[in-house]
Amino acid sequence: MLFVLLIVYYFCLPKKLFKDPTATIITSQSNELLGALIADDGQWRFPANNTVPEKFKTCILQFEDEYFYQHPGFNPVSIFKALKDNLSSGSVKRGGSTLTQQVIRLSRKGQSRTYFEKLKELILATRLEFRLSKDDILNLYASHAPFGGNVVGIDAASWRYFNRNASNLSWAESATLAVLPNAPSLIYPGKNQERLLEKRNRLLKKLFKNGTIDELTYELSIAENLPQKPYPLPQIAPHLLQKVAKKNRGERIKTTISIELQEQTNALVKQHYDLLKQNEIHNLSVLVLDVKTREVLTYIGNSPTDKTHQNSVDIIDKPRSTGSILKPFLYAAMLDAGDLLPNTLVADVPTQFGSYQPENYNQTYDGAVKANEALSRSLNVPMVRMLKEFGLDRFYHYLKALQLKDLKYNANHYGLSLILGGAESNLWDLCKSYASMASTLNHFNSNSSQYFTNEFSQPIYNSNETVDFGKLTSEKGVFDAASIFLTFESMKQVNRPESDESWNYYDSSQEIAWKTGTSFGFRDAWAIGTTKDYVVGVWVGNADGEGRPGLVGVQTAAPIMFDVFDLLPKSEWFAKPYDEMLEVSICKKSGYRASPVCDVTELKYIQTSGKKTEPCPFHKLVHVNASGHYQVNSSCEDISNITNTSWFVLPPLQAYYFKNKNPFYKPLPPFRIDCTESSRISMEFIYPNQQSTIYLPKGFDGKTNEFILKVAHSKPELEIHWYIDSNYIGSTKDIHDLAVLPEPGKHIITIVDELGNELKHHITVSE
Structure with missing residues (x-):
């Protein structure tokens, strides 16, 4: 019988006392609360913590169970006094339960408060004392005690009623929470304030009398106000909270987030959002990474917009x-x-x-x-x-x-x-x-x-x-x-x-490798930058994909990125990886590896794989006369009078646009008229492109206007003859532009220079 009773006693306590769902909690890298998602049963019940704050521990022991560390799970003296008072009054006036017994009662939800139930709680309490340490039992109580409304546990209560971590509560605040599990209904705002105040102050007086707090602390404590309306829990990184909840729902996760940087970036995002929404741009996201550890330091999935503009959508991981x-x-x-x-x-x-x-x-x-x-x-x-x-x-x-x-x-x-x-x-x-x-x-x-x-x-x-x-x-x-x-x-x-154009003139500015992006239709604006230590990424736009004028990366996303970089410690620039580089002679004008005929070269470090790139194709050795005004050759000039000169020559189409922005670009001099030219002739269409469709414009008078054909020739002084569908339409010299007005439909444009070089283009004309 004894053996059977021992077996029953051993197995009478469930392995896991509490199976209630808990809230999802995320904290910063320094353990500050970033956000919380309410438990599935609608209770603010934080996952159990490992320790109980010292002030609350002192208060709860003084109020509920002074001999907690001495008794074996029940207190015979308290039970006897409670039994005596209840029998004399004819009703339950006093419980006499220890904190261990209260943990058992909390785990056995919905059980009637009868003497038989009390006996079962007593047996289970002694079994719990064998299983766990006193501190673990106290932690169970603190984590699962009711604190009024849908608030369960000291951690949730301290945030809901005092908007701070439980370890940072004052003596008055700790005393308030210590008396609440005994009568959680007292916390309703505007009700029972006198009874709650009386209970709290009685406990504070007890702490003063036993020397736990001094007189000044006591006087200041009783002067503190009681909590009124519950505070909302912090939502410093709400979208990261949602991301964590997908994999770790109901858990307490310590993140890599820097709370100072997160809060400062939140404030920056709010400032920029207030400006952007005036242009009906409602969403933006920011991500900051530590390069060395690859840790996420800041995670802002969306702007502080409203539900209409999808403020709950985390855009950081959404395709754009x-x-x-x-x-x-x-x-x-x-x-x-x-x-x-x-x-x-x-x-x-x-x-x-x-x-x-x-x-x-x-x-x-x-x-x-x-x-x-x-x-x-x-x-x-x-x-x-x-x-x-x-x-x-x-x-x-x-x-x-x-x-x-x-x-x-x-x-x-x-x-x-x-x-x-x-x-x-x-x-x-x-x-x-x-x-x-x-x-x-x-x-x-x-x-x-x-x-x-x-x-x-x-x-x-x-x-x-x-x-x-x-x-x-x-x-x-x-x-x-x-x-x-x-x-x-x-x-x-x-x-x-524009606001940061002179960055390189300031000693405090830092070098950043960065890039912007703007999608077609002005729907997405990007800016991502990196230093040796940090990466900052910003996306700006509308979650529903609506484009807006001015939604350009450099105008909307880049200013936010640079403001975030200003919050970060300055970084040195990357060291040059010499072991993957080699120093070679580079043609200064073309940027290619220098060929023997390049006239101006410079030594540059390039990547090792770059040694297989071709030498400069744009420099050629040109024979000119003594004045340098004409190209000549042995057919028209004595060799002793010919000068060999290195000349930078671009293909005709490139040269046509290049010389407009580079006034020092010199085209090849023409061949002297008495010379026999043997060099290769090239020409290219500037407009229109091959296989393109041309839409004929109409003027205010309703008449269809002409469009301009343009050609670049390596020797513009040569005459070019123009044909549309084998019909001759004119010729040009020096400047090869020709206005035409063909019939709608498909056409072949043919050009032939005076040396017989021919080029064809297929186009479609439409009104």
């Missing part, structure tokens, strides 16, 4: 059109593959690929522009031409290596518009990629020129996690360190917003 934000990846990929050098001239001329005709934002052309300048100025046409030259599939392979999860289709689905916003991505993946590139460069310079195998890993927001960068290896991950460094050097030159 990328605009130009992918351009640095193409630039880095071409450097990494050895297809480009930073100062290499790339074509910036009217371009058409089938029906696709990219245009620069300002709808002008430079003819030829340095590759790094094409990136820093975010010129569309050069970048599309670079993508075409590099190969769509090759670039797509690099993007997949960056683990951009919203690239769900194959490369041909996106086409060349991939580089201008034809694809979608999200702020999380893009910031991760920029942080990984910065981290790759940092690790290469600090680990004897080696790479980590898992550099492009996901950021973390749970402080209990750490990023595993993998093992050190001599093999690069996605981009080599030199290509990343040269990309960041180019991004550093991006023109800043």
Whole structure:
């Protein structure tokens, strides 16, 4: 019998006393409360904490169970006194339960308060004393005691009634909460205030008399007001709270968020939102990452807008059109593959690929522009031409290596518009990629020129996690360190917003590699920047995809990004990865590796893979007469009078636009009239493009106006003859522009110069 009773006693207590759902709680890296999501049963019940605040512990023991640390789970003296008082009065006047017994009663919800139930509580209380320490039992009580309304536990009560952490409560506040579980109905605002005040002050007086608090503390404590209306819980990072709740619902998660930076950024976002909403731009998101640890320091999923404008949507992980934000990846990929050098001239001329005709934002052309300048100025046409030259599939392979999860289709689905916003991505993946590139460069310079195998890993927001960068290896991950460094050097030159144009004149300003993006139709504005230590990403727009005039990355997103960077500690610029670079002679005018005929060269550090790029194709050796005004050759000039000169020559179409913005560009001098010309002649259409459709404009008088045909010729002094569908329409010399008014329909434009060189273009004319 005894053995059976012992077995029953051993197993009488459930392994888990409390199975109630708990609220989802997130705290900062320094344990401040960032936000809470109410439990599934509608109760504010925080997950159990490991410790009980000392003031509350003292108060609850003095009020409920002075001999808690001495009794075995029940107090015989208290039980005897309670039994005596209840029998003499004929009703239940006094409970006599210890805190251990109250923990058992709280776990056995809905049980009637009978003497038989009290006996079961007593037995279970002694069993609980064998299982847990006194401090653990006290912690169970503090975590599950009712504090009025739908508030359960000391942690939830301290925030709801005093708007602070339980460890920061005063003696009066701790005493108030200590008396509440005994009569939780006293807390209703405006009711029972006198009874609650009496209970609290009686406990404070007891603390004063036993020497726990001094007289001054006692006087100040009884002068404190009682709590009135419950406070709303902090919502400092509400969208991160929702993200955490998807995987860790009902848990307390200590995040990597810096509460100071989060709150300061929240204030910045509110300021910018108040301005943006005047232009009916209602949503924005901000993400800040620590490059070294890959920790999320700030997470703002949306602006403080209203429900109508989808304030609950977390936009950080939502796919949006990328605009130009992918351009640095193409630039880095071409450097990494050895297809480009930073100062290499790339074509910036009217371009058409089938029906696709990219245009620069300002709808002008430079003819030829340095590759790094094409990136820093975010010129569309050069970048599309670079993508075409590099190969769509090759670039797509690099993007997949960056683990951009919203690239769900194959490369041909996106086409060349991939580089201008034809694809979608999200702020999380893009910031991760920029942080990984910065981290790759940092690790290469600090680990004897080696790479980590898992550099492009996901950021973390749970402080209990750490990023595993993998093992050190001599093999690069996605981009080599030199290509990343040269990309960041180019991004550093991006023109800043108007309010920050003179940044480089201030000693306190910091160097930032950054890029903006604007999607088609002004629906998405991006700005992402990185330093050696931090990445800041900003998206601005409307969650429903509505475009707005002025919704441009450099005007809306970039100012927010720079304001956030101003909140962060200043960073030094990246160290140059010399082991992945080599010093070579570069043609100063073209940016290519210098050929023997380049007239002006300079030594530059380039990526190692860049040594396979071709020498400068734009410098040629030209034979001129003594004055230098004419080209000559042995057919018309004595060899002793011929001077060999290096000449910078661009293709005709590039030269046509280049000379408009570069007044010192000198076209080749013409051949002297008595010379036999043997050099190759070239000509190109400036307008219209091949296979393009021309819409004839109409004037105010209703008449259809002509449009202008334009051609660039390497020797403009030659006469060009023009034909439409084999019908001769005129000739030009020096300036090859011709106004025409063809019938609607398809036509073939043919040009023939006086040396017999011919060029054809197919166009469609429409009214």
